[in-house]
Amino acid sequence: MTGHFTTEAIVLNSIDYGESDRIVTFYTLGFGKVKGIAKGAKNSRKRFVNNLEPFSYIKLLIFQKENRDLSIIEQADIIRRFDKLVFDIERLAFGSYCLELLNEMTLEGQRNQKVFELLVKFLVMLNEGANLKTIIMFFKMKLLSLLGYHPHLDTCVSCKNIPIGSRVFFSSAKSGIVCSACKGNEKSLISVSPGTIKFLVLAARTDIEKVNNIDMADWAAKECEEVMGDFLTYQLGKELKSKRFLDKIQASALGGGNGL
Ligand SMILES: [Zn+2]
Known part of the structure; x- marks a missing residue:
């Protein structure tokens, strides 16, 4: 399945990867568990704000390529934060x-x-x-x-x-x-x-x-x-x-x- 997809998602896990990227695991409404890479997310916090932190409930835009393990995370807009947990x-x-x-x-x-x-x-x-x-x-x-x-x-x-x-x-x-x-x-x-x-x-x-x-x-x-x-x-x-x-x-x- 190749293409751009939008779905609701909860961030399960988020780890730094290499110099500037983050690898994020989501549980999504549309596709179940999805793993993606957010290019440049470590350096440019502006793009994803804190929306890729665990517990974030977001609207996710990803690009998936067939036979590729990681999706590319293109956009993550917050739907709801569970702020009191902090x-x-x-x-x-x-x-x-x-x-x-x-x-x-x-x-x-x-x-x-x-x-x-x-x-x-x-x-x-x-x-x-x-x-x-x-x-x-x-x-x-x-x-x-x-x-x-x-x-x-x-x-x-x-x-x-x-x-x-x-x-x-x-x-x-x-x-x-x-x-x-x-x-x-x-x-x-x-x-x-x-x-x-x-x-x-x-x-x-x-x-x-x-x-x-x-x-x-x-x-x-x-x-x-x-x-x-x-x-x-x-x-x-x-x-x-x-x-x-x-x-x-x-x-x-x-x-x-x-x-x-
Ligand atoms: Zn028995």
């Missing part, structure tokens, strides 16, 4: 983690309108002060579902029965829950309350804009974080770079570490 380092750290997660979990050129809409709604709500733990959980679960990684949470992945009892066990390797009868001696399973699993199902199915109506106890939030953290690390095969920054911020805010 003044709240914890929100900024969580937001950066989510941008990196989306970047890692998507391939270039695979359009997914629902993922783009989720990202925009998530950033609006994060910026407007939505409950932090709940909105991050919603974003992660919904993203997994939209990209086809939704874990099996209704019945035991081994015996297909609905688990009974006060604990169920999550297996990242099996991508779902295991009942106490099928658990055996498996050590890598995460023990959680059935209520936590119900919350994860709810997060995947409910519109992210309704997040403020949902109340989650601290222990449930912690269990959700443990399950999601383990599952995402398993799916990605690594920990995200922004996770270390996030852990640091949380440790200094709470006086202790906090898993994600």
Whole structure:
């Protein structure tokens, strides 16, 4: 596909390249993930202002040439800035983690309108002060579902029965829950309350804009974080770079570490 294209986009990542250029990764409405080069962007800030910084919601004009890895970024006009994030380092750290997660979990050129809409709604709500733990959980679960990684949470992945009892066990390797009868001696399973699993199902199915109506106890939030953290690390095969920054911020805010 060769030609000029215009689309709405969110900047996921932006790095200096060579003497004067920047390489920018976007998630776009029209084309999914796109990587482009902004020639001279480092020296001539006037042309792109700050519109190629992460979190910018822009109208993007690119030139794409067939079989070329990088598009040429020709113009980037701001649609909306999520300015409040700059003044709240914890929100900024969580937001950066989510941008990196989306970047890692998507391939270039695979359009997914629902993922783009989720990202925009998530950033609006994060910026407007939505409950932090709940909105991050919603974003992660919904993203997994939209990209086809939704874990099996209704019945035991081994015996297909609905688990009974006060604990169920999550297996990242099996991508779902295991009942106490099928658990055996498996050590890598995460023990959680059935209520936590119900919350994860709810997060995947409910519109992210309704997040403020949902109340989650601290222990449930912690269990959700443990399950999601383990599952995402398993799916990605690594920990995200922004996770270390996030852990640091949380440790200094709470006086202790906090898993994600
Ligand atoms: Zn079972």
